[in-house]
Amino acid sequence: MAKSDSFFIRASVTTQNNNAFDQQNIDLGAYVDALGKSVLRIHNVAVQVINSATHLPPTVANLADLGWQITTQSQTALVGAQDKSVIATGALRGTVPEQMLIDVSDVMPQEWSGGYLVGVEQIYLGAIAQANWATTDIEVNVVLECTVETLSQSAAMSLALSQQ
Numbered sequence: 001m002a003k004s005d006s007f008f009i010r011a012s013v014t015t016q017n018n019n020a021f022d023q024q025n026i027d028l029g030a031y032v033d034a035l036g037k038s039v040l041r042i043h044n045v046a047v048q049v050i051n052s053a054t055h056l057p058p059t060v061a062n063l064a065d066l067g068w069q070i071t072t073q074s075q076t077a078l079v080g081a082q083d084k085s086v087i088a089t090g091a092l093r094g095t096v097p098e099q100m101l102i103d104v105s106d107v108m109p110q111e112w113s114g115g116y117l118v119g120v121e122q123i124y125l126g127a128i129a130q131a132n133w134a135t136t137d138i139e140v141n142v143v144l145e146c147t148v149e150t151l152s153q154s155a156a157m158s159l160a161l162s163q164q
Contacts, residue, residue: 006043006145006146006147007145007146007147008143008144008145008146009026009028009143009144009146010141010142010143010144011026011125011141011142011144012024012139012140012142013068013127013139013140014052014137014138014139014140015066015127015128015129015137015138015140016129016136016137016138017064017129017130017132017133017135017136017138018129019128019129019130019131020128021075021076021077021078021128022126022127022128023074023075023124023125023126023127024124024125025074025123025124025125026070026122026123026124026125027121027122028040028118028120028123029121029122031148032119032120032121032160033121033156034119034153034156034157034159034160035153035156035157036156037150037151037152037153037156038148038149038150038156039117039118039119039148039150039156039159039160040117040119040146040147040148041114041115041116041117041118041146041147041149042087042088042109042115042116042118042144042145043109043110043115043145043146043147044108044109044110044115044144044145045070045087045088045105045108045109045110045142045143045144045145046142046143046145047068047090047103047105047140047141047142048139048140048142048143049068049092049101049103049138049139049140049141050138050139050141051135051137051138051139052137052138052139053135053136057101058092058094058101058133058134058135058138059094059099059133059134059135060094060095060096060099060132060133060134061096061132061133062096062132063093063094063095063096064093064129064130064131064132064133065129065132066091066092066094066127066128066129066130066133066138067089067090067091067128068089068092068125068126068127068140069086069087069088069089069090069127070086070087070088070089070124070125070126070142070144071083071085071086071087071123072084072085072087072118072123072124072163073085073124073163074122074124075124075126077128078126078128081106081107084162084163085163086107087107087116087118087123088105088107088108088116089105089106090103090104090105090106090108091103091106092104094132094133117149117159118163119156119157119159119160119161119162119163120163120164125140125142127140
């Protein structure tokens with residue numbers, strides 16, 4: 001497998017504190033081409049959750065939860081790790097009265113010895129926030145450390161088909 005130098009892909013999704021799932025696609029077409037045997041390996045995921053207006057951590061009015069995910073298929077809600085499309089997931093809990101934020105990154109590519117191989121041209125960043133946040137719009141930002149690799153055409157196509 002030929003490897004490239006690592007590079008970073010950045011993405012963002014804004015979710016309102018209204019229990020509604022929000023999602024943004026991340027275009028990987030410049031890096032992934034299953035027919036051309038090119039695939040993407042995600043080595044690390046860094047996540048930032050902020051108040052979109054102040055760029056500070058969100059504040060809570062009551063006990064509040066936020067969940068986020070990166071998947072290879074479009075979703076309408078958060079899915080569990082058993083879903084074949086899951087690349088990474090995590091959550092943030094805000095507590096009162098101490099105003100503590102507890103961050104949980106429960107499925108992350110950097111926990112795997114070889115990262116996470118992606119053969120599809122679109123991945124999706126989704127998030128949902130409970131209505132108990134004092135912050136109106138909560139922004140979930142991710143930075144993905146990636147490399148591009150070459151597989152055989154049949155291996156690249158099999159990977160792409162398994163992630164659709």
